Amino acid sequence: MTASSLLLALAVTALIGGVATAWLWLVQQPRTEREEGLRLLSAMRWREFSRLVVAALHSRGFEPEAIEDAAERGQDSVIHLRRDGKEWLLACKQGLNYRITPANVxxxxxxxxxxxxxxxxxxTPGVTEPAARKVAARVDLIDGDTLWPMVQAQLAPGVRDELAGKARQAATRHVAIAWAGALALGLAGAAVMPKGETANDAPAIAAATTTAATTAAPGPAANAATTTVATPVHAAAPISEGEQRDEVIRMVSTLPGVERAMWSTRSTLLVYLIDEDANPVRGICDVMEKYESLRTSRLHLQPPAGAARPSRFLQCATY
Incomplete structure (x- = not known):
């Protein structure tokens, strides 16, 4: 490779890798953290979710109604709030796939x-249909993109740190992949660059020719050098706790009777079941027991919506 082609490879690698790194850290990482946070909100009970929304709306001047007023009103399908002395109504629609439609408005x-x-x-942590916004005259619509910045500050610091850590781990992996791809593109560009043998290139060409001749020459020294290069030994690096958590999610999600799994908190694995009769506990515990730091985590088994069987909480191992 000539000096000019080497410079081209370095320039292409630096340009593509730098742009990709900036995009992954400044754009994709906050997006990943928001997506993980919205999944967490969707997995909460409706009461927990609605309390977070009420607390988040405080920054917009909303206050929950007095306890006496709530007791006098009794059961209701909406939450009553007050702002500037006037009554407002709040409806919390849970579910990451929920869509606010004109009918909801x-x-x-x-x-x-x-x-x-x-x-x-x-x-809602879901989305709002454009048609719904057009007919929302006296109704404010708050969906995932708007809701997450409001609710994020209401979460426990440990939960926020876990979500941010997951986003950073994902960004780090993607940055490494991006730089590998940038290097490959840089080398490919240098390879197709027209080559000319100039006087400056002669020493490099002569050195490469001498090296090739030495490598090709028979002899014990050459064989020993070849053997040394061909058999590098690398110690396997232990995987981090975050990677262990990702492995648990991947393996549990493939078990029979499991729709998907996620870490709702640092110590609780939330498992969505395909039907209320599914009982994948043994398989889940087999996965958890592979990891010393995670085997005592609590399991939250969530049956599908409308199931008669309630959620179950259990633990595969104790301290």
């Missing part, structure tokens, strides 16, 4: 009219 508008409220709010 119409229902909240009717509720606002029935209660004589000043307005309403519909919040």
């Amino acid at each position: 119409s229902d909240m508008t009717d509720a606002v009219r029935f209660h004589g409220a000043a307005g309403g709010v519909v919040a």
Whole structure:
């Protein structure tokens, strides 16, 4: 490889690798953290989720209604709030795949009219259909992209640190892959660059020719050198706890009766079941026991929506 082609390879590698690194850390990492956070919100019980939303709305001037007012009103399908002395209604729609539709807006508008409220709010970790925004005159719509920055500060510091750690690990892996790809592209570009034997290239060419001749020459020294280069020994690096957690999620998600799995907290593995009769506990425990630091984690078995069987909490091993 000539000096000019080497410089080209370095320039292409630095350019592509630098751009990819900046995008992964500044754009993709916050996006990954938001996606993980919205999955966590979707896995919460409705009551926990609604409390986070109410606390997040405090920054917008909303206050929960007085306990006496709530007791007098009794059961209701919406949460009553107050802002500037006026009543507002809040509907929390849980589920990462939930879509706020014009029908949802119409229902909240009717509720606002029935209660004589000043307005309403519909919040979900899912998405809002464009048609719903067009008809939302007296209703504020808060979906995943808007909800996460509001709710993030309400989570426990340990939960926020875990979500940020997952996003950093993913970004680090992708940065390494990006630099490997950038190097490959740089070398490919240098390989197809027109080559010319100039006076400056002569010493390098002569050195390469001498090296090739030495390598090809028979003899014990040459064979020993060849053997040494051909058999490098690398010690296997232990995987981190974050990689262990990713392995647990991957293996548990493939078990019969399991729809998907995720770490809802640092010490709780949330497992979504395909049907309420599924019982993959033995298989899950077999996976967990492979990792000393994770085998005492709590299991949260979540049956599908509408199932008669409640959620179950158990532990494969104790300290």
